[in-house]
Amino acid sequence: MSPHLILRVVSKLLIPMIVVFGFYVQFHGDFGPGGGFQAGVIVAAAVILYALIFGMEEARKAIPPVVARIGAATGVLLYAGVGVATLFMNGAGEPLNFLDYDALHPDQGHHTGQHYGILLVELGVLCTVASVMLAIFYAFAGRVPDIRDEDW
């Protein structure tokens, strides 16, 4: 099981870097192009690369499909949770609306509240997008192929 030695070694080096780059894109989304969508896809791509090189069984062992399902739901809950939290955190007395980030850190310039809000929401997006991408990959790649690999 070592015909792909170079691939395995190189991908072992690459996968952590891909994940780190994914988080860079995630957190750089505050200052420039980037954000949860792109970062989620990049993080999922790291796992998909792992599955391509080491096989589906190994990938399933590393990240079971149920984790993808839980992650997708958690991301949505995090996003919506921020919205619901803003409903109950009307600090200054006047009622704030759904997803009004100012509630998270009320100050005059309403700068930090927006900052926290977008950070949390983007984390939810990262979580859901990465999980959904992975779930889609598992769903398609996990099927029993009609033609065996040897018969190609």
Next chain:
Amino acid sequence: MLDILIERFNYIPIIILMMTGLYVIIATGNLVKRLVGLSLFQTSVFLLYITIGKVFGGQPPILVDSGHGEDAGHGAETAAHGAETAAGYGADAAHYAADTAHYAAEAVYSNPLPHVLILTAIVVGVATLAVGLALVVRIRESYGTIEDDALNAADYSLETGSSE
């Protein structure tokens, strides 16, 4: 005639893509190819939106210095919206937005709103494609084919066979 076409050159590739996509959807009997056509069709609409957001000479709408005592995000939003409401008074938003954006802010920004909309639409497109391909996989598993004719034949024989 030629002038009109040159002035609106961005629509030409969009229309070609759109018609290609629609033609593929109608003409092919292969379910996967039909999804390819569908994606092409959707992509043409993404392009339509992206091109109407372009302002000639406009910068990317990122506010570098957060002056005016206002939050950076808010400033960019209001400037962009100023450009975009003012753009309302004509068929071709881009040209007008270029002029009016001068008054809204010193710098000329491209309109970011269509990009945001299309980001959403792209996600919708991805979801549709994923569901469509998943359906094709299931169809292949239970019918053994993904050609329209063969599927219809299988359904027809099932229907006539069971109603006797």
Next chain:
Amino acid sequence: MDMLASLLPAGAAVHAPALIVVVPLIAAAIAALMPRGPWAWGVTLVTAIVVAVLSLVLLGQVSTGGVISYAMGGWPPPWGIELRVDMLNVPLLLLVGIVGLLCVIYALPSVADEIGPRKEALFYSAFLVCFAGLLGVTITGDAFNVFVFLEISSISTYTIIAMGAAKDRRALTASYNYLVLGTIGATFFVIGVGFLYMATGTLNMADMAVILEANGHNRVTQAAFAFIVVGLGLKAAMFPLHVWLPNAYAFAPNFVTAFLASTATKVAFYALIRFVFSVFHPDVSFVSMSFTWLFAVVGVVAMMVASVQAVFQTDARRLLAYSSVAQVGYMMLGLGMGTAAGLSAGLLHLMNHALMKGALFMALGAFALNFGVRRVKDLAGLGQTMPASAMAFTVAGLSLVGVPLTVGFTSKWYLVTAALDRGWWWAVAALMISSLLALAYVARLLAAIWMETPPSHHGEIAKRRLAPWMVLAPMGILAVANVYFFFHADPLVGLARAAADAVMGGQ
């Protein structure tokens, strides 16, 4: 309503417009985490109850305080996304909320029978996403947001229709065809919204209407109108664009058919009304021309052709699905009259049709649950073996024909009156002929149920079987509502009239 509002936690009433969409979305994520189907059903049931209560609260707020505008994220309209509740969409929210609740009660036995146990939790999750999408389309005041919610509901609809594959693999091809056509429809709609955005520079529907009125119309807005009508017409199964509907309804799980038949096309039809009447004004020449030459004509043709097609179907659910296409024709005709009376008659028929079709599809689901029948001739003798469900089916079927003492008669009466006001004798004739055709196809079903003897296996006649109470109760409520609202027509007629006045400016 005030009593209901006081039961809610403080502040929930203020945030009701946002919560009515957000609660099903959150619940969808929670349902997906549930390890077992019945737990996920519990989450769904609680959500449906909350949504029904919130829709009643919103009705109370709108009828006393007027239009509610809710700015998402605190960004005021027209910059941010606005949720807007007025007299036009509050009936739709009520319809989706209450019929949705009844369908969810019905779901537990039906889904347990038709969906594999491992998929149940995800099935309910997808259903909740669809539910949230439909409510979102109804409540949003932002044109692009309509597209997003429309696709949220449609994509989840494709998946839950395809779940019917456990019983009949044709659900897969039906769902695939719906996916292709539905996506084309949504893309057409989004092209139309793009043109409107080019012409007005705003996405807020109320703002759009103001700018369009100030600037007048040109070819861009005309193209936008055409694209939007075709796109939403596809989603609402407007006659020549209905080909996806019969198979999708025939092969989906019974619960899904009952829910979609009474809500999904209605919501798309609402969106059409919203665009045609609120964003574009009915006085604009090309809009008023489209009433007479597009909606009325298409409606009449749908009433005829789809009813004739229904008469010749062998599959009971496909028969009713064709009948749904014909009923959409009635609503189109009401819209096409272009008068407040016509529109309110169309909206009344929309609500009544949800009551009838909900009960009819639930009864067919009950038959399928107990005896596994789906073709018309297999219904033989069900009047003896399942009398309660057969009674509910009969009442709703007669209502579909428009027999007096049922709501079907009420809405057809209003449609005929509105057509006579307009001087459209041909429309009245078409209504009569279509009702006769409806009698023909409903009579086929009823004759099989009541007049034929139950099939016998090895000389032994099938035993009488009672459907579970969770199936009987919602079905019975809908069937009784079909009669009740004939005698107490005021609430529904009042809602429909207020809705029509809200968009027509009280003409």
